[in-house]
Amino acid sequence: MEISVDRERCLGAGMCALTAPEVFDQDTESGRVLLLNAVPSPTQAPAARKAAYICPSGAITVTGPRPAADELSVGAGGANSGPAGRSGG
Numbered sequence: 001m002e003i004s005v006d007r008e009r010c011l012g013a014g015m016c017a018l019t020a021p022e023v024f025d026q027d028t029e030s031g032r033v034l035l036l037n038a039v040p041s042p043t044q045a046p047a048a049r050k051a052a053y054i055c056p057s058g059a060i061t062v063t064g065p066r067p068a069a070d071e072l073s074v075g076a077g078g079a080n081s082g083p084a085g086r087s088g089g
């Protein structure tokens with residue numbers, strides 16, 4: 001999987017950094033998202049996918065193959081697991 005972020009859409013809510021701190025952080029000045037790791041490891045992927053799902057602004061896009069069944073066990077529900085992520089807005 002691969003992650004991209006649209007910092008212009010980011011509201012600075014910080015849900016991503018709380019959910020997947022190894023993948024996302026926030027700019028200390030603007031509060032907007034900082035992408036720490038665009039290609040999360042298999043252990044980071046479930047939290048990164050969940051962060052994309054709960055982001056209130058749809059600023060996080062997930063691309064790549066659908067997750068394995070064990071990746072979904074984090075409770076994200078997989079609703080944002082399609083190859084196009086949340087890009088539809």
Ligand code: SF4
Binds near residue numbers: 054
């Ligand atoms: S959860 Fe979304 S809106 Fe909030 S900081 Fe992360 S990318 Fe920005």
